[in-house]
Amino acid sequence: MSVDTPSRSESLRERLVGRFVSRQSQLALTTTPGLIWLLLLLLAPLTFMVTVSFLNVNDAYQIVWQPTMENYGQLLAGDGPFWKTAFFDSLLLSYFIAAVTTVLCLTLAFPLAYLLARRGGTTFKVVIFLVLLPFFTMYLVRAYSWYLMFGPSGVINSALVKIGIVSGPVGLFNYGVPAIIVGLTHAYFPYMLLSLYASLDGLDFSLVEAARDLGASRSESLRDIIVPLVLPGMISGSLFVFVPALGAFITPRFLGQGKVLMIGQLIEERINSLYAIGYGSAASMFIVMSIVIAFAVAFRYVSIEDLGGA
């Protein structure tokens, strides 16, 4: 035994040292490639974009390296005060559309998520397949399918006229804000559903039963037990709906047909027709800042891991 001791401690030390060295190199090996990619293709472009928003572009589309607030001034310049400018209008409209979409998704997804969490087996499989298939179908295809439905001669209006319920196309089913909200709700509904489902699935329903046994009414147990416990899912789901809806481009393009200008379209227009990168960058900053604020608020209630649900 005593003969063994030195060699054992020696090998232990060696193993410890070996492990330490290899751990370090393993850590470097695993973190570095992703880090380089993120620095080069995410942090650098975004930083550059922030910089460009404070710079100007000359007639030859070259950057003039002189700090200026002109881009921001342009965004908020108009005939009247800044809240009457085209940019501010479309920013507000985008907030409104994104908010309504989020609320709609939340109220629609909750019952379905609840049902999925309580049901297993075939029902679950069939329903989740029916939900996931549109979700996996290209976003563009889904926006396009609503494009066929809406419009003065779209499927809804022509069917209504044919049946004889109305004499001419109904304005509600023409292209415009309601159509965009429907399209966006359709597009981002699954994010909300999956976030809520992930939360509800982890919920211990015996707590609800206990509350009911102790005399809580259905609405009381919903308000006091289920909602607080599912709150992280509701918040992360809302982020996953609100954020992309705010920057939506395709859906408002197809379903607004030029009548509605959301901020994503406004930016695209300036960049593609004028290569106005300063203006586009400055306008993008408003989206980025809105998202940073939304996340900062959300992270008071959820951790970043909760966002893994969708």
Added chain:
Amino acid sequence: MATETGTSTDDPTETTGRSLRLDYDAKEWLLSRGLWTVAGALLVFLWIPLLVMMFLSFAVNASTFFPFRGFTLAHYAATFADEALMSSLFNSIQIATLSASIATVLGVLASFALARYDFPFKELYRTFGILPMVIPGVVLGIALLIYFRTLLGITPGFLTVVLTHSVYGFPFVLLMVTARLYTFDESLEEAARDLGADPLTTFWDITLPIVAPAIGAGFLFAWIRSFEDFIRAYFVKGTMDVLTTSMYSMIKYGTAPKMNAISSFIVFVIAIVLAVAMNVGNVTGYVAGTQGDE
């Protein structure tokens, strides 16, 4: 009532049950019915535009129902004969495969770092890694366009789309693989090492097979995200076309017949892939974030 319907065995129990707890049962019945009705209505909402589109893809008059002039496969034939469209489809497949591969390699490595090691700024690294998924496409697309064109001087094209999508796909791999690694029983690896396996053998024989389904799911997600992305590709594609940008111009210039056909075709293909994937692997588990429960 009971004598009229003639179901004598069930009725007595039902009547006693109802007389005792009529209120409760009725409420329960209404609630569950209500829940199912809402669920059914939602599924109709999710499916109706797609079903209409698929129906129209076989209809002679491609953009609306009335007047209906019969069925045809001509739109499909014209779509698959459209060389420009097919080449953009091929571009999309190439880009998706390349960018998802890059995203998978980077994402798997980063997942091991996050799940296995503690290091400074770990939370920052994680947040940073999830960011590409969260940033709106318009912002990421424009930022990368300006960056590639103005700062790096790269002409937008195939390469820039692959790079853009590799960053965009990264979070999907990262989230799925880290979730799997967190539920991974590390004693399995220790056991293998105790039994004399070297680290590399342990990785190939123990770790990889267990994590493989999550890696596969991550790759699939990154692939689909790249394939269906429009806005990022739209900004950084240069003069090249991918499937989504071709489809966008088809809608813009009003060629509904081909658009219906190609869109419906994609729905069919995805339906088959999803049905197979759901029966082979726990796809729903990965999507809903409940890995490791089964």
